[in-house]
Amino acid sequence: MAIKVLIVDDSAVMRGMLAEIINSAPDLHVVGLAPDPIVAREMIKTHNPDVLTLDIEMPKMDGLDFLARLMRLRPMPVVMISSLTKRGSEATLQALELGAVDFLPKPKLDSSGGLEHYRVEICEKVRAAYGARPRVPAKSAASPKPLLRETSEASGGIASGLPERVLQDKLVLIGASTGGTEAIKEVLCSLPGQMPGILMVQHMPEMFTASFAKRLDGLCRLRVKEAEHGEKVVPGTVYLAPGHSHLSVRRGVGGYVCELAQSEPVNRHRPAVDVLFNSAASQVRGNALGVILTGMGKDGAQGLLAMKHAGAWTIGQDQESCVVYGMPREAAAIGALDDVAPLKEIGPRVLARLRNLERRGPQT
Template sequence: MAIKVLVIDDSALMRSVLSEVINSAPDLEVVGTAPDPIAAREMIKTLNPDVLTLDIEMPKMDGLDFLARLMRLRPMPVVMISSLTRRGSEATLQALELGAVDFVPKPRLDSSAGIEACRVEICDKVRGAFGARPRVPVVSSPSPKPLLREPPGQVGSALGSVSERALQERLVLIGASTGGTEAIKEVLCSMPEHMPAILMVQHMPEMFTASFAKRLDGLCRLRVKEAEHGERVVPGTAYLAPGHSHLSVRRVAGGYQCELAQSEPVNRHRPAVDVLFQSAATQVGANGVGVILTGMGKDGAQGLLAMRQAGAWTIGQDQESCVVYGMPREAAAIGALDDVAPLREVGLRVLNRLRMTEKRGIKA
């Protein structure tokens, strides 16, 4: 049977375009369209769709308000249709916090080429949402960024005392896709301020990575920023790949630096997790810690295997806590993982590993 989709958008033209795009896939079927959340509420009861696509700015009820109520009363897979603006990206991140599975940028309606360009992505995101585990949001209060900083070289109670050399030589590499914004947030919020640097790839467009990095920076003890080409990697900072470029790491005198490249997509993604992980395998070796989180597809699996073969320690998020158990499953299937853990434990296990390797010494 085809996956049943309900399209919710206040634009009649957008509803028509999304319906045509989704219905073009033999395994997908738009069973209804709604101009606002009030109409959608009744259609959900009668049509029982498998997946919703949801606009944010709509009449009668804001899309975010509707999503919050939906996830509280009838959790189901939702794909947000987002505008490529700063305001749209911030609202989309809020929607993901509220329980939306994924998002796609609104198709450009000024040409058939613009619509064709997003056809595959929209259909893939709907399929991924159908196979996802709906996440009922839990209201939590992450530890705020402290006003008083810890002494240099001290890595919180979870790690104890860590040398300056270890801070410079160790790196944590994280890759994620569908469901990854919340997963990365949970991992980073569990980290102390003074620890080895973190480099991250999350599949999302350019405007969204800027907003995502800014949002994380306000929540975490670590400094979080978009990576810049050629910048020095420093401890206590998490670097997020910008949506327009692959991120890799390069060893330089006394540490590492970020490298960005607008080369061809890898695994249909730019940035791609495999690009970051493969660079870590050659440049960081046994001083790396690789983390693969929730996501659709296989991006990152081969790179993580290369890291493990180079002596790095690797961990994947477990199936039960993943929104989509794709990328960690692929990594596990090829023997790329040293450990598997529920999301709530991933950060702690990374910290424990860093503590253990500090006792054993740094790999040359």
């Protein structure tokens, strides 16, 4: 039976394009086209769709307001269709906080070159949303207050209990995709400010990673930024792969260094989790801790296995807490995981493992 999709967008041209793309897949069927949330509300009652695609900027009711009400009254899988602007990226992150499963930038109407890739991607995202576990947010949709960032002078490392050697020698590598923005936020907010450097890949377009890094930087104790080519990795800082480049790590004379490359996509992604994890297997080896979180597909599984074979410790998010149990499932299936845990326990287990590694001494 086909997955029923309702498209909500104020542009008739965009509604028609999305409908044509989605209806081209034999397992997907558009049951309605709504120009605004008011019409969408009635169509939801009439057609009982399985998945909703939702624009953000619309007349009569803003897409975020509609999403917040929808997730309170009738939670369902929602894929946001966002504009490629700074305002659009920030609103998309708010939508993911409110419970949207995933998002996709609007296609360029004047360009057919990338339309086939867009066709594949939106159909995959709708299918993943249909099988996803929608995250119903808490009654208060407000973001938590920014935490006081710890500095080495203020905390002296007391918050994490990790000595300078561990902070300098170890690295934490994180990979995520669908549902990963909120999962990463929960993991990072559970960690103290005194941590080894953290490098991570979240599948996101170029216009969205800067806003995501900025949002995380204001919420957690750790400093969060987009990675830059050639910059040194320092403790207490999280480096997010920019949406235009693969991120890898290299061991330099004075420590670890970030490297960016706009080479071909891997597993159809750039940035790709496998690129980061494979570099850690080669350069960091037993001093690495690998984390794979919720996401569609299998990106990161083979890289995590390479890390494990190189002596790294690895952990994956469990099925129950994943929005989409794809990437962690693939990692588990090939034996790449040392540990599996609910999302709320990932951060504490990483910290506990770092303390255990400190007692065991340096890894080579």
